[in-house]
Structures are given as C-alpha cells and as structure tokens.
Amino acid sequence: MNFRGGDLRRLQNLKSLILCINENIVVEGYDPALNCLLNRDAIEDQLDKINVPTLVLHGANDRLFLAEDAKKWSSKLSKLWKFTIVEGGVHHLSLTEPGSEALAQLLPQFINETL
Numbered sequence: 001m002n003f004r005g006g007d008l009r010r011l012q013n014l015k016s017l018i019l020c021i022n023e024n025i026v027v028e029g030y031d032p033a034l035n036c037l038l039n040r041d042a043i044e045d046q047l048d049k050i051n052v053p054t055l056v057l058h059g060a061n062d063r064l065f066l067a068e069d070a071k072k073w074s075s076k077l078s079k080l081w082k083f084t085i086v087e088g089g090v091h092h093l094s095l096t097e098p099g100s101e102a103l104a105q106l107l108p109q110f111i112n113e114t115l
Contacts, residue, residue, distance in 0.1 A: 047076035053114035055081050055106060059089025059099055081110055 054077045058070040067085050074083040086093060086102045093099030 044073055044076070047073055048078060050077055051079060053079045053081045053110070055110045056083045057089070057093055057099065057102055057106070058083070058085050059091060059093045060085050060087045061089060062091045062093075064091045081114055082106070 054074075056070065056074045056077070058065075058067055060067060062070075071083060071085075074080055084102065084106065086099050088097075089099040089102065090096055094103050
C-alpha cells in the first residue's frame with residue numbers, strides 16, 4: 001500500500017508518532033479522528049464486502065493517495081460502476097473544481113443507471 005508515494009513502514013512509523021503525541025496531548029474530539037486515521041489501512045481488506053453499485057472519482061493531483069492505488073482498490077469493489085480520474089482534481093475532490101463539476105455530471109447518470 002502506498003501512502004503519499006511511500007510504503008506501509010512509513011505509515012506505521014507515522015502511527016507510532018501520532019500515538020506518542022496522543023498520549024501527551026488531550027484535545028476533545030481528537031480520539032475519534034485519530035482512530036479513524038490509524039485504522040485507515042484496514043479498509044483495503046474490506047472493499048470486497050461492499051456489494052452496492054459504487055462510483056469512484058479520484059483527483060489526478062491528489063497528493064495523499066496515488067491514482068494507481070485508487071484504481072487497484074477500486075478493482076476490489078464487486079459492483080464498481082465506474083472509476084474516473086479527474087484531471088486537475090485534488091484529494092478533496094467534491095469540494096473543489098474541477099471535481100465538483102465531474103461529480104455533478106456523473107452522479108445523475110450513476111443514480112439513473114443503478115437505482
């Protein structure tokens with residue numbers, strides 16, 4: 001699994017650092033967010049259990065996850081409707097142009113064809 005172009009060992013080192021920081025800093029609402037971050041890599045093993053039609057959009061300029069990883073993960077979805085790389089899109093694709101534009105274009109088609 002690549003994480004920003006790195007490997008799983010880098011992600012595990014990051015987890016260790018975050019856990020160390022977490023032991024010394026108490027911020028309300030931080031624990032759930034930390035748990036979400038630390039358990040993200042387990043998602044890959046669960047993808048084949050998603051059995052509903054799925055539309056996946058990935059920003060070509062996503063600096064957190066590589067497009068080839070997103071494509072690999074998407075291939076594990078049993079009912080993948082479409083995987084699209086949005087040129088110029090970033091990680092928070094639906095919140096910025098051109099991602100929100102791509103979503104507005106594909107979502108009605110996805111709903112019409114899968115419901």
